[in-house]
Amino acid sequence: MNILVIGASRGLGLEFVAQYRDEGAAVTATARNDVGLARLHALGATALRLDVTDAASAAALSAQIAGQSFDMLIVNAGVYGPRTQGLETPAQAEFDAVMHTNVLGPMRLLPQLAAALAPGARLAVLSSRMGAMAGRSSNAGWLYRASKAALNSVLTDTALALKGRAICVALHPGWVRTDMGGDGAELEPARSVADMRRTLASLTPEQHGAFLNHDGKPLPW
Template structure:
């Protein structure tokens, strides 16, 4: 039975983004999903009923174009999933300006640009979700060996806080930790699979509908310390 709910998922070609799209479809949502390179999104394109759009979210002109294509549409969920791990060597001694700039732009700045562009199309009882990480918590020392990535997620959390403070959205805003997941980014030693993570995240999204406020939680709904 159709749920009459619509989701816009930013960054859905593989891993958690693709898994989220699959869970939403199973729950009878209408899904619009963006990918950077349509040629590398065959798994997404094969899913029936998904509207696939191309977006490099660091590009203002591509954001303009997507805004025009989606003009007049409203969403129950906007989930900004896109992100990168950054350079393989994360020792600050060897950090390069271009690598760090791309990492922070992609992980912390551009997700907020997306939110600023599309928040007005989010329904009043909708959910605005960002793929954060427990590594973004200043209080938790885990992940110090990938300190640049960790810092970019802390920056995302800070940017989400600023967005909420400035815009005071009526909708629920989630900074979501998906768990340590077996993906290209999470690696084979991770604790849970994509199905477990994305099922949990969808449950939290549904539970948060109409709730309001800003919440830093994991896929089980547990609150995390900023």
């Protein structure tokens, strides 16, 4: 297995790298600072510097992975942004940071990474139930919600483009104890990532384009 994880300096991305390395996979992973790159090196991954909000950095990735063919691509990098409780308008810079990371980043990377996928590869974006319109009962974090709803649209369009070439899904990792999820979250990263790895490993072509919970159950958009 040859795996690429985008945004793996800490949290769920780093846990994906640790678990895939444990099972003996070849892993290439990205981080945007030296601390993150050192963590990836220590796990035996090929570590590449990438800031998904930087067009030049994203454009340089293709050359860095030239000749590689990935069986699994996980686009994990994400930010939450302002922790609003109601309809508090984000500052322009907050809006740009969240949308550039969570939406424009994948829109820059997915077209170029499609060419680096092995036939029948699996492609996952880390989305969130918070982006689902169905059954929404809170508007807390509305900028993050809007960004993940947009990411779900990006995944749907990517799935249309890659039909028959890769199985593409949006994954909800659960509410996980990372810097983003906080100490009060329900799941350990190890458990969430173990579930998502199992879900990814057992994907069938019928699940192409789906929105899935970490345990593989389908989620409404």
